[in-house]
Amino acid sequence: MATPAASVANTFEPDGPLRADAALAALPGYALRRAANTMMAELSSRLVAVDLRIVHATVLLLVGERPDLTSSEIGRIIDVQRANMVPLLARLENDGLIRREPLDRKSQAIVLTAAGAERLAKVRAITEQFEADLMERIPAAHREHFVPALHALGG
Amino acid sequence: MATPAASVANTFEPDGPLRADAALAALPGYALRRAANTMMAELSSRLVAVDLRIVHATVLLLVGERPDLTSSEIGRIIDVQRANMVPLLARLENDGLIRREPLDRKSQAIVLTAAGAERLAKVRAITEQFEADLMERIPAAHREHFVPALHALGG
DNA sequence: TATTATTGCTATGTGCGATAGCAATAAATT
DNA sequence: AATTTATTGCTATCGCACATAGCAATAATA
Numbered sequence A, B: 001m002a003t004p005a006a007s008v009a010n011t012f013e014p015d016g017p018l019r020a021d022a023a024l025a026a027l028p029g030y031a032l033r034r035a036a037n038t039m040m041a042e043l044s045s046r047l048v049a050v051d052l053r054i055v056h057a058t059v060l061l062l063v064g065e066r067p068d069l070t071s072s073e074i075g076r077i078i079d080v081q082r083a084n085m086v087p088l089l090a091r092l093e094n095d096g097l098i099r100r101e102p103l104d105r106k107s108q109a110i111v112l113t114a115a116g117a118e119r120l121a122k123v124r125a126i127t128e129q130f131e132a133d134l135m136e137r138i139p140a141a142h143r144e145h146f147v148p149a150l151h152a153l154g155g
Numbered sequence C: 001t002a003t004t005a006t007t008g009c010t011a012t013g014t015g016c017g018a019t020a021g022c023a024a025t026a027a028a029t030t
Numbered sequence D: 001a002a003t004t005t006a007t008t009g010c011t012a013t014c015g016c017a018c019a020t021a022g023c024a025a026t027a028a029t030a
Helices: A029-049 A054-065 A071-078 A083-096 A114-137 A140-154 B028-050 B054-065 B070-076 B082-094 B114-137 B140-153
Strands: A099-101 A107-114 B098-102 B108-112
Touching: A029 A054, A029 A114, A029 B028, A029 B114, A029 B140, A054 A071, A054 A107, A054 A114, A054 B028, A071 A083, A071 A107, A083 A099, A083 B028, A099 A140, A107 A114, A140 B028, A140 B114, A140 B140, B028 B054, B028 B114, B054 B070, B054 B082, B054 B098, B054 B108, B054 B114, B070 B082, B070 B108, B082 B098, B098 B114, B108 B114
Parallel strands: none
Antiparallel strands: A099 A107, B098 B108
8 A cells, every 4th residue: 555655666557556566467376376365355355244254155155055064075175174174163153054963973964054044145145246246357358268277277 | 185985976076086166166266266275385385495485485586676675665565564574574684585775764675685696596497487387287278368367356 | 843654673463274193983904 | 703994073282474553763744
């Protein structure tokens, strides 16, 4: 924020907000990181409306689709380790959004409660709008190439 | 890793590594986040060769281009707050890669030392290779659209 | 000259991710 | 069937990234 005051000014955006230096802006990897950060910040701020963080919303989306996922399985899907799933699910359980249902004597399924289903509906509305807005920010000429490119970079 | 063992199997990748659930994979925002994470992990692992983290490498790249940047200015460019620039620059200074040079009685420029310049050369080699590899992973048809799309999403 | 802004810093809190270890149980091997 | 191996859900803990609040010195502005 505020005026750059950089002695050696950015040649490309003479007076605009100091985004990335020219040297950095040229790097696709840097652009990728910044775009992801920007968009995730945007999504985060939209999710305050449902008092959820991105990870929590992701878990709701997931268990809303598959009613018999275990904590470990969810962790593998979203790249969160078993140990770190504990506080994450505890939070959702505390908020009354999920419930645990024994599958056998070792594993338990994570399932939505009624409140969880309601919250999920709002999450879906928010994420759908978010995704739509995201795609619309991309110039039409590039739009259809974006997701395929991302998928090629993996996950 | 290991076999999914998901009771409700992933319909699209019957036996492959469990990446993202179908519901998640459809979301551009999710794909963006995952691609960024994957690529940053890749870059990080390449940077162990120069014993630097991504942020540190970024700072070197930056001060290598502009010899009179202050801590505050660097922070604004790379989105790191003043307070958090302190340990970051302390690390680089400790490693003998940067040096502080007074601009006036309040501000100081962050400049490369000889060792810093040498390290930067290696960083450049690594990042150039990384960026090239990244772009090559993207199918040719989508390649040229990628960076413009990212820039549209902002930084 | 008086006020306001900026710089570089300390101190501190919070949340995330990673690692190691553990008891119970399930799955695989022999 | 018995034994070994793997998996599950968890605790405890460490380090890192990031944010906030505050501070004294100094520079910039009104």
